[in-house]
Amino acid sequence: MCHRASPWFTSHCNVPLILAGKQGRARPREASTAQSHPLPPPALPGRSLVALALTPEMILVLGLVGFTMLMLVLEWIRADMVALLVVVVIGLTGLIPSDRVFNGFAGNAVIAIIAIMIMGAGLDRAGVLSLTASFVMRMARGKESRLGVVINSVTSLFSAVIPSQALAALMIPVTSRLSARTGVPISRLLLPMGFCILTATNTTLIANSPLIVLNDLIASANANLPPGAHTIPKFGLFSVTPVGLVLALLGIGYFWLFARKLLPEREDERLKVTPGRTESYFAETYGIGGETAELTVTAESPLVGMSIGEVEQLHGAPLILAIKSGNDARMAPPVDYVIWVGSVLGVLAPREEISRFANNQLCKVSPRMRQLGELFNPTRAGISEAVLPPSSRFLKQSVGDLRLRKRYGISVLAVNRGDQVFRDDVRGVSLRAGDTLVLHSSWRDLALATEDKDLVVVTDIPKEEQRPGKIWQAVGFFLLAKCLALFTHLDLSVAMMTGAIGMLLTGVLNMDEAYKAVNWKTIFVTACLIPLGWSMDATGTAAWLAQEVLNHLGGASPWILQTCLAVLTLLFSQVMSNVGATVMMVPIAISVAVATGGNPSAYALIVAVSSSNTFLLSSGHPALMMVAGPGGYRGKDFLRVGVPLTLAMLVATLVMINLLFR
Known part of the structure; x- marks a missing residue:
């Protein structure tokens, strides 16, 4: 395979490329002759490479990469602000043509991600997740071992079609409900669920942002190929399914075999959070104990004329949860709400503290909720x-x-x-x-x-299905989008947006709900970091980095090179977004593959899949950050469970991709 004209690597080789998906073999471009010079050792037989010098443009790109990584780790500046700053600097410095600087916003990857977020919200609005909870209950029959397997299997299935963070937000309440109904501690369910979201997210290109972005990065690489080089094919919707299925089954099997040994042994009281027992639960967990009572403010009370905020600052003041003044009764009165004669306060505190406060402030106490009873009804x-x-x-x-x-x-x-x-x-x-x-x-x-x-x-609160009558429309248009992506030559963005528009037209969602369903922070970060990958490609920075890697590892086997790329990617993704890690590492991986005669598709896919191998830190992925608090997990819990799974995922990824792309 040939790749790049100066200042990129060039070679007089013609390595056949094993293609992924349904595209078939790519046609070579018109052949041409290129001058080449030997790369410093280790040199490869039959191969001659141009030795690259570090240019000011490369230094600038490396500086932007370092700045991006540092800001995403330290969080001194919001991630979306960092991404916008980087893309503006790229435009001002001319690292890529100015008319391409903001093309990431109109890219196939970004539009597809927006459409997938909208369809995920539509499935939730139609009640698909509530039906899922009922299905899991029937399948598990209340047994902990079976419940974990069923939850992890269903989560893995949804992870193939719903973005990770959105799926975590949908499944946490479902898992809480199942925990409350079965008595299984939620701390033994949430962590496996969160990890299985990540192990199964590589099953398709529908919901995995790094895999969707991968095709845009490949298109950028193809745009800079020299004449005579074979283009790198894009991945089809299910090109990675064999790899993803193995990883998904590995995650499910891992927790089925080792969950009891690895998960926390503590019986967390979070498992039984239901509206009917909130008082005892929150007293045990947070020290928010006591009883609810009504305090009626008399004319002699010093509380008259004071605001809610001022009352709460008084010594021994109970929690003020509601107030009724005249005919106006409201929950959670704001701090500037003024108390008048006859106001009724709904408070929460131990009985002795309520009585003491009432005596000091000349209020009448009623232990029964007579006037605020409707506001404190557990069903409301x-x-x-x-x-x-x-x-x-x-x-x-x-x-x-x-x-x-x-x-x-x-x-x-x-x-x-x-x-x-x-x-x-x-x-x-x-x-x-x-x-x-x-x-x-x-x-x-x-x-x-x-x-x-x-x-x-997180709590299992009473919630009605909002549009259960639209469930068939939601499922139907979602399946239509998948079929269009699979059986036609439409881009993924067009296929997915067709399903999203169908849900909007049939009333599964309205436009305001669709706007709210889109995580605009994710969209801006993705759209603005894509040009950073393009600039690494266009300036030769990726090729220079690949050259430096080969200077140290050029004589190593492809397995060692691939392992190094995978480990670097998963380490980067622990401290920054997986999209950012993919954008930075894919151009380097492609250059390393070309320089060593490897398959660029395989090397690029190893990077994209490894970016989801983020099990070591709770901060490694948004889905894990969301389960850490409700599950009561500590850092050592993630390390104890995540280290073996990370190693197993790494080995499985390398083996499966090399088998698939031999």
Whole structure:
């Protein structure tokens, strides 16, 4: 195979390329003769390569790569802001033509990801996930070993068609419901579920962002091939399915065999969170104990004229969950809401503290909820848990700044972060990804607050299926999109958008819901990092890096080269987005393959698949960050479970791809 004119590697070789998918053998371009010079040792027999010098353009690209990695790790700047900054610098410095700088936004990968997010929301809105919970219950029959296998199998199946983060948000409440109904600790279900999302995400090109981006990176590489070189074929929708199926089965089998030995032994009280027993659960877990009562403010009370925020600052003040003034009754009154004579406060605290506070503030106590009973009806309101996903707009803001009471009618009672529980001065806590919030609200207000995907509710709360009558339309258009991608020559973006538009036209979703279903942060990061991969390709940076790799490992076997690329990719993806790791490593992998006579398709696929091999840290992937808090997992839990699985996935990936692309 030939690849690149100066300053890229060139060679007088013609290595046949094993093609993936349904495209067949690519036609070679018109042949031409190219000057070549020997590469410093180790030289390969029958091969001559141009030795590349480091240019200012390459240094700039390497600087951008280093800056991107550093900012994504340290999180000093938002990931989408970093990506936008990088793409603007690429345009200003002319690393790629200015008319291509923002082509990532119109790329096949980005449009396909948007359509897939919309279809995933449509499936959820139609009640597919609720039906899934019922199906899992019937299949598991309440047995822990069987329940884990069924949940992991169903999750793996959905992971092939729904993006990882969206699937985690959909499956966490389902798993919580199953845990509550069966009595199996949720800490023994969530981590395997999260890991199986990642082991099965490589089954198709439908839901895996690195695999979708891979085709755009291959197209960029093909655009710079010299005359006479064979083009690298794009991957079809199910080209990677044999590899993905093995990895998915490996994940399911791993937890079936070793779950009891590797998962935490503690019997976490989170397993039984239901609206009927919230008081005992939250008292045991967060120290939010006591009883609900009504306090009626008398004319002599010093509370008259004070705001809710001022009352909460008083010594021994209970949690104020609701208020009724005149005929106006509301949950989670905002801090600036003023208390008047006759106001009725719905409070939560131990009985002795309520009585002491009432005596000091000259209020009448009623242990029975007479006037606020409807607001505290467990079928309408209660205490719940919600986790902050990495894409939440609430990150790095304090609870007080969010003004959740005024905006949504939600009171934040506590914040759980790993082994820390913040109960005092909750309003001053700055929120991070993976934090679990303890909330009190009406279920309706909570549902409205979660529509923007800033919160993912963990507790099994009463929730009606929103559009169960549209389930056949949702499933039908989803299957239509898959068939168009599989049996026609349409691009993946066109096929997937057809399914999304079908759901919109038939009322499965409306346009506002479709906009909310799209994780725009992910879209901007993906669209803006794609040009970084193009610039690595166009300036020869990837080829120079490949040359440096070969200077040290040129005499090594292809297995060692592939292992090094896979390990580097999975290490990068632990600390930055898997899309970013793919964008940076695929051009290098293709250059290494060309320089050593390997199959570029195989090397590129190894990188893309390895970017999902992120099991060592809870911060390694958004789906894992979302299960860490609700499951009560610690860093050592991820290492104990993740290290063996990472090694097994690495070996399986290399073996299967080399068998598939021999």
